[in-house]
Amino acid sequence: MPSPLFNEFTPPTYEEWVEATTISLKGKPFEKLIKTTPEGIEIRPMYQQADIAELPHLNGRFLKTDPTWHITQALPYPTAVQLNTALKADLARGQTAVLIIPDTPSKLGYNPDAVLSDTIGENGTSLATVADWEQALNEIELNVPIFIDGGEASLPQFALLLSALHNQKKQTQLTGGLFNDPIAAQLSGQCRTTPAQLYDETAVITHWAKANAPEFTTLAVDCALYQDGGGTAVHQLGFGLATAITHIRALQERGFTIDEIAPRIRFIFSIGADFFMEIAKLRAARLLWAQIVESFGGSADAQPIKIHAQTAVSNKSTLDAHSNMLRTTTEAMAAAIGGADSLQTAPFDIRSRQPNEFARRISRNVQLILQAEMNLTQLTDPVGGSYYVEYLTDQLASHAWALLQEVEGQGGILAALEDDYPQAQLKETVAQAQQRLAMRKDVLIGVNQYANLGEAKQPKTTPDFDVQARRQTFATLPQTNIGTITELETAVSAAQSGATLGDLVTALRPEDHLSSIEPIQPVLLAKPFELLRANADQYAAEQGHPPRVFLANMGPLRQHKARADFARRFFAAGGFDVVYTDGFDDVETAVSAIKESGETAVCICSSDDTYPELVPPLVAGIKANNPDAVVILAGYPKDQIETHKANGIDDFIYLGANCYEINHNLQEELFR
Secondary structure (H helix, E strand, C coil), X not given: CCCHHXXXXXXXXHHHHHHHHHHHCCCCCHHHHCEECCCCCEECCCCCHHXXXXXXXXXXXXXXXXXXXXXXXXXXXXXXXXXXXXXXXXXXXXXXXXXXCECHHHHHCCCHHHCCHHHCCCCCECCCCHHHHHHHCCCCCCCCCEEECCHHHHHHHHHHHHHHHHHCCCCCCCCEEECCCHHHHCCCCCCCCCHHHHHHHHHHHHHHHHHHCCCEECEEEECHHHHHXXXXXXXXXXXXXXXXXXXXXXXXXXXXXXXHHHHHEEEEEEECCCHHHHHHHHHHHHHHHHHHHHHCCCCHHHCCCCEEEXXXXXXXXXXXXXXXXXXXXXXXXXXXXXXXXXXXXXXCCCCXXXXXXXXHHHHXXXXXHHHHCCCHHHCCCCCCCCHHHHHHHHHHHHHHHHHHXXXXXXXXXHHHHHCCHHHXXXXXXXXXHHHHHHCCCCCCECCCECCCCCCCCCCCCCCXXXXXXXXXXXXXXXXXXXXXXXXXXXXXXXXXXXXXXXXXXXXHCCCCCCCCCCCCCCCCCCHXXXXXXXXXXXXXXXXXXXXXXXXXXXCCHHHHHHHHHHHHHHHHCCCCEEEECCCECCHHHHHHHXXXXXXXXXXXXXXXXXXXXXXXXXXXXXXXXXXXXXXXXXXXXXXXXXXXXXXXXCEEECCCCCHHHHHHHHHHHHHC
């Protein structure tokens, strides 16, 4: 029953809200609050029921009815024993699924003795024999899902796993799945075979899974590689769904029906910082996938999507690394609310070292808190009906569908990749993102804003791993002659007889066919500023003190403080400390103090009204003592710019300035 209190008030109309907002803007138009996202979606400050009244997806059909999700963790330790130790510890402390990530050579199907030693143990675990898998899974009961990121070696790795389970007498019906994406494999820059060959191998795995592991997925759509490569939510959805369509057609050609194919596919999404956009992305994926499966003739049971989400790496930094914990928390929450089926949260120090027990515990506890303390596992679609999120879901779906149609018009995702169409879009998006960070229109705390120059650097850790011993183990192994592999049982039998990863790959593919597609490289958005700070650290090591900028604060506190504080934060992003002065009453005193300090970089901080009188004599005095001095002005008085440049001002810092470029140029001037 409505409260009598509310009967005293008339609900305001949308127009009245707009009018009140405009008044608060002091005459600025309401449209000033409208912004456009990198996805090209217009975001308004307010939404109402009318904005979602006609949306077609609000019929409940596309809901994820089970709000639970599996907690997974990447454990990129080089040896199977180290992986096993971490797995046993973490499964006992809240992890609810196993995630196995072979190292780079193992994903490519190489034995350790066939590659350079510095790639062994890179980004994962060296897994090339049945014994390796037995060690990895020792004393671990697979009554939880197991996910295997096997790369292009998914079939041979899976055969080694099944052989290990047989040897250990673990009779279990596997759940989970292979992160096996034949299209993504072509984009690694090192792919050894063709999509057609990988689809043939996928068909072999899928035939086995139909009979033996009905809940185990055998194909993946790696949407994450597009976000990791700098793309937007639209890129992840559009290019990812185009990949899924290629998967469907490839397996249909190999005799499978849509109802057999669709449930075998798992989508992998990277979750970034835009909280509501990421929620909407997973919801849009759910409804678009259902429509695609239906268009292929799939039944209602085949239409639900399976989503594995992982927190982004592209927005994480080695600078102020503990801030990554907060970024990961919001990303994990977005994934949970958006409806992920499994979620992997990156440790806060993922950019700088292998995760230790503390880093793993914190990243795992993020998910446990979301489940046990926030009770998100008890809520079905908690944002359902939200005007903003429903609008965003619809907009993302529409934009992604348009991109999907464009890719299909080019002949599908493979043809588009061969023509560098996705790659070109990602490069453009990366350039825009880097520019926004450089201009500080986008903010990474601790990187381009609120830098902590006194932070303790994360110590590097070296894994206990004898690479040469690992290589030598394989150098003496005899090669096993397997013959043709047309069914998974043949590969498993060969593995039990001693066949290694390399042997299995040789049997599957007698020769290499290197991909000619331009790879998509992961992007690290903080990298330019990290390099600036590394340069500053090197300077400090050589000179005995950090690079400094002298703040020529002119006049009383109220006249210079705001700009001096701004300057301190601005230059800190480039690794510069500042000489922060109390304020000079006259030019002569300021020039004398600057000369005595010996600093060659000076930033003048005062008000626009005082600059015409202060700047000419102050710059003249500074450069008379040191012609090579760099003099920067805090502020950007448009009607004075040319005059100040003529008087010797080298640059200007202000809200719209390019923070990266100015700090970079200043370093080049001072460090040469």
